């Protein structure tokens with residue numbers, strides 16, 4: 001694919017607008033149109049969909065989302081240097097791109113939803129997990145978005161999709177596995193980015209699923225924080241930091257206490273979270 005619209009090639013956009021990548025903003029740009037189109041298509045057809053994109057930068061993925069048929073894109077970019085380049089994209093797709101100049105960490109994403117809404121982003125690596133945790137812990141659940149399609153470092157992607165017994169299984173895997181179906185769509189090599197990051201990346205696709213009502217995320221997070229805080233220890237020991245009678249928690253989850261957090265099914269963490277208030 002050599003062209004998807006009448007806008008200048010991304011290398012030219014970067015040169016014209018002086019978008020020298022800044023490390024502190026997690027800037028690793030994607031210039032390959034085949035790759036950006038592939039990311040845009042991970043969640044299926046974009047017809048009629050509003051996409052929220054974090055960190056459009058020079059606009060490569062943004063252009064792919066628009067060219068692939070997204071009804072509209074709301075893009076949040078912190079780097080003011082990128083705004084003129086994005087204004088050109090907005091002009092090429094009249095009425096379909098809104099750029100918010102600001103910090104993605106400060107957004108109330110619910111206010112940005114309108115009809116079928118998805119979040120798609122090549123995330124700045126330094127705030128990726130924090131943003132993901134924010135989206136996965138939204139209330140009410142299922143949330144306003146149909147899906148998340150996100151680029152992470154491969155190691156983070158593995159933690160998101162990890163299952164009990166796997167090395168990468170931890171707090172993030174419990175949270176994602178409890179509230180969503182998450183899969184790695186494909187890996188992306190370092191050379192796909194300008195500049196290349198230090199490690200391989202992967203695109204993760206996450207689709208929320210219904211959960212039991214009335215179980216506060218906070219309680220689940222308290223249990224997983226304690227359990228995985230000392231992941232090599234037996235849960236009888238690691239759960240002590242919760243400051244409640246551990247035997248009551250173990251009983252609620254049908255555990256003996258000699259298990260390790262990394263081997264427990266998600267349901268065991270949920271059962272302990274349900275028992276927490278009664279034990280306080």
Ligand SMILES: C[S@@+](CC[C@H](N)C(=O)[O-])C[C@H]1O[C@@H](n2cnc3c(N)ncnc32)[C@H](O)[C@@H]1O
Nearest residue numbers: 025028029030055056057078079103104122124
């Ligand atoms: C990995 S680059 C992706 C750029 C572009 N989407 C691409 O795929 O080529 C991350 C982008 O997020 C932006 N960014 C970094 N921190 C941000 C923040 N707190 N809020 C919004 N955007 C941010 C960076 O300026 C950069 O444009």
